[in-house]
Amino acid sequence: MNLRESLQRQTLIGDGAMGTLLYSYGVDRCFEELNLSHSEEVLNVHRAYVNAGADVIQTNTYGANYIKLARYDLQDQVKEINTAAVRLAKKAADSGQYVVGTIGGVRGAKKQAISLEEIKRSFREQLYCLLFEEVDGLLLETYYDLEELSTVLKIARKETSLPIITQVSMHEAGVLQDGTSLPDALKQLEQLGADVVGVNCRLGPYHTIQSLEEVPLPEHAVLSAYPNASLPAYQDGRLVYPTDPTYFQKSAQSLYEQGARLIGGCCGTTPEHIEAITARVKGKQPIEEKILPFKEKTKVKESENKDDRPHPHEKARNGRSIIVELDPPKKLKTERFFQGASALQEAGVDSVTLADNSLASPRISNTAMASLIKEKYDIDPLVHIACRDRNLLGLQSHLMGLHTLGIRQLLAVTGDPTKIGDFPGATSVYDLNSFDLIHYIKQMNKGISFSGKSLGESTSFSVAAAFNPNVRNLNRAVGRLEKKIKYGADYFISQPVFNEEQIIEVYEATKHIDAPIYIGIMPLITARNAEFLHNEVPGITLAPDVLEKMELAGTDKAKAQTEGLSIAKSLIDTALDLFNGIYLITPFLRYEMTVELTNYIQEQTAKQQSLKRLTHSQQAQA
Ligand SMILES: Cc1cc2nc3c(=O)[nH]c(=O)nc-3n(C[C@H](O)[C@H](O)[C@H](O)COP(=O)(O)OP(=O)(O)OC[C@H]3O[C@@H](n4cnc5c(N)ncnc54)[C@H](O)[C@@H]3O)c2cc1C
Ligand code: MET
Ligand SMILES: [Zn+2]
Incomplete structure (x- = not known):
């Protein structure tokens, strides 16, 4: 037998x-x-x-x-x-x-x-x-x-x-x-x-x-x-x-x-x-009938602490959307951070984004700060989550906590490895990479935990992913972007871009992609800052005239800052024609700079719109 x-x-x-x-x-x-x-x-x-x-x-x-x-x-x-x-x-x-x-x-x-x-x-x-x-x-x-x-x-x-x-x-x-x-x-x-x-x-x-x-x-x-x-x-x-x-x-x-x-x-x-x-x-006659216990189907409930405002990236599908990174302080003094958050909210940004110990150096927990600015200023914060600092257990617990706090905008990144930061000997956990994390967050939106267990209700996270165009092979970076969409990414936020041709290149390489892309703009603050980015950060190239302008501004802080803003504005001019989403990065808590750039974007957008209206009505009259 x-x-x-x-x-x-x-x-x-x-x-x-x-x-x-x-x-x-x-x-x-x-x-x-x-x-x-x-x-x-x-x-x-x-x-x-x-x-x-x-x-x-x-x-x-x-x-x-x-x-x-x-x-x-x-x-x-x-x-x-x-x-x-x-x-x-x-x-x-x-x-x-x-x-x-x-x-x-x-x-x-x-x-x-x-x-x-x-x-x-x-x-x-x-x-x-x-x-x-x-x-x-x-x-x-x-x-x-x-x-x-x-x-x-x-x-x-x-x-x-x-x-x-x-x-x-x-x-x-x-x-x-x-x-x-x-x-x-x-x-x-x-x-x-x-x-x-x-x-x-x-x-x-x-x-x-x-x-x-x-x-x-x-x-x-x-x-x-x-x-x-x-x-x-x-x-x-x-x-x-x-x-x-x-x-x-x-x-x-x-x-x-x-x-x-x-x-x-x-x-x-x-x-x-x-x-x-x-x-x-052993050898027993197999059972041939089995009655299953009656079990009421448990329905996944929609979350009750749902924020009904549209997610900023939904806005970016049809029109201008500005999000601004304002990172939690590295020290325990928080005054400037809160002033910055409040000023950005007043300036009308769609969201304030908070990095998760970027460059693998510790800062005040972005969740704590996000929760506080949400409460204090009614900001809809966007919290970055790196896979570096938490294992699967910690990540899930963290996400459940974010949901409970009513935070619903996330950016899922693998994260900078510890060896580049303050604790080069610390473990980089990496139980997951950005792809897996995106997938699991989306699984939680169906009411299912990382391990498959019911969460009792569904989360309503939107998930952004990082896009790094500062690489030798832009097509490979775009390939990663397409893969992130497959895993559930709703939209993208790019690393800062420092020259106009690159903005155009990025646009050309990504224009077939339906998901919104927020193009990153970071104002330069000093000539040294510009030189550092150009010479030491892989993939970042500054145009010769940009380096020259910063050099000319010399060591005068105010002058350099004005120059940095003017360079950022001309990058913004190019970006506004090609991208709806703009992602401003606040350097060293200098929020006055990102507030000014936010105002500038709003003014330029208003001009673009009235020009469009004018052209339309001229066409209609003709
Ligand atoms: C908007 C934004 C926000 C960020 N916020 C944080 C933060 O809060 N905390 C933090 O620690 N880091 C942050 N980072 C940095 C980010 O973790 C690294 O830049 C990372 O290498 C790229 O994003 P990722 O983690 O999603 O990488 P993934 O796309 O998941 O890539 C993972 C690995 O692949 C490599 N890789 C990526 N792109 C390419 C490519 N084109 N070709 C070959 N290899 C590639 C990376 O070096 C990395 O080792 C942020 C980056 C961006 C753009
Ligand atoms: C890890 S599951 C068990 C595998 C295998 N049947 C064993 O007993 O070694
Ligand atoms: Zn086993």
Whole structure:
């Protein structure tokens, strides 16, 4: 009887963990390589699971693809490692057990770190090795990303008619990372031709049972579950799984009652766990009917602290919009900052933007300052968020906090690395990059957390992304911009641009893009400031006459500032014809300069408009 037929008739027992078991013996290296160098140890683990009653033995190949093996410089040994793995599992499975070739998921929370194209290449290579050695089926396990699992399942389904077991891993009971519910995910896998659909790893029995309660019995496939032994504890720098095989045994009974027909164990489980579940559910007649609990559909509520003003970037679609960066102070004196915010509000800017420790140097928290200027002056602040200072947990909590404060305009950046700032030795977290962050913020707008859990209500963030035109290859920068749109960016804010030709070049390179672009203008303040930007900041070039004018202004502060403003105004003249959105950067809290430029933009815009009206009426008269 083959594996597929066997699953039609009875409950089968899978094996338990390989990785954590070897780790508990003190092995702390690439587990899959042991198939070659310590084959006896791997064989012994397989044998222990066979003796414990497992019907389905998985090859020790969870991470045996070139992407994961490359971490150990073993990327060229995919074939040897997989071949040896199947042979070892088969040697142990000498009394009718089935051997399934395991392939593990690659993507974690950083979805974009590995492209689907790369995953497909790596999957195919491993798949062919396993199929060549004639496994009885495939086990695609520990997939956090449903897109990844669906992609590789399609490949496998095309290449083989052997039974395919697909298992997702959840961060939270009942939902996947992208918010897809477990029932929907398993349905999708069934429709793509998986023979067995289920869950493994990450969660312990309690949450696995809870999740399966919501899953109907599939029409064509059967259900499986390989929970971890328990939730992990962190002890002496190691993850350990404190658990009792008796509890696991009881849980297996519940999994069986929820319709699981293939039950095994994942991290933290041992041959004792498998022996315990064998005694309880092995060979049982599968259940054929299941009543799902009645559950009222929870609707995602719209946020109650919604600000009804249009977002400035919506304004930039049809007309002039001015946003001004005013960065939180580097010292605890805040007077000038607040004066600046108030003056800018009075000048009529659409938003004040606050950087998140730009150039990786600490400033007063931009959230604190944004919240205060919102309250004090009714400013609609735009808060920058860099991925550098907060891990996934911190980022989500931060975003929830911003929402609660009624802040709804964000700029998502990867962020300047710490090595350039005040703390060169500090960690640059980068759990996410700007693309992922944009994606996750947009996920929160659907009421779904980073880990897929319901947020109870939806956020209403607009998301700006950074555009750096000061690069050698402008088309590449535009390519990044297009990619950011795909991830959900609503509009763009550019680095400051310092010469008129560049403004035109940027316009030409981006005019096909529908999303508004705020073009960055920063007034120069001294000749030294101009020289520094020109000579030291990669990508920034100042026109020779600009450098000369600043030089001529000499060391007289007021004169230099006037010159800086006049240069900025001529850049603005060019920008106003080409872009609706203007982004002014306040240098060193000199808000008088950005207030003056705001006034200038408003005057010029009014002139442009009356000229337009005049031309229209002249045309109408003619
Ligand atoms: C409007 C604006 C506001 C900013 N605010 C902040 C802030 O508050 N805090 C802060 O720390 N930083 C801030 N920055 C700086 C920003 O983090 C860096 O300039 C960054 O390199 C570009 O933006 P990003 O983080 O979105 O990078 P991403 O586009 O996510 O790029 C990430 C990585 O790719 C590299 N890269 C980017 N463009 C290219 C390209 N064309 N070709 C090759 N490689 C490329 C980058 O160097 C970076 O390592 C801001 C930038 C802008 C334009
Ligand atoms: C990280 S999930 C577990 C992978 C594999 N089944 C093992 O037990 O080692
Ligand atoms: Zn696991």
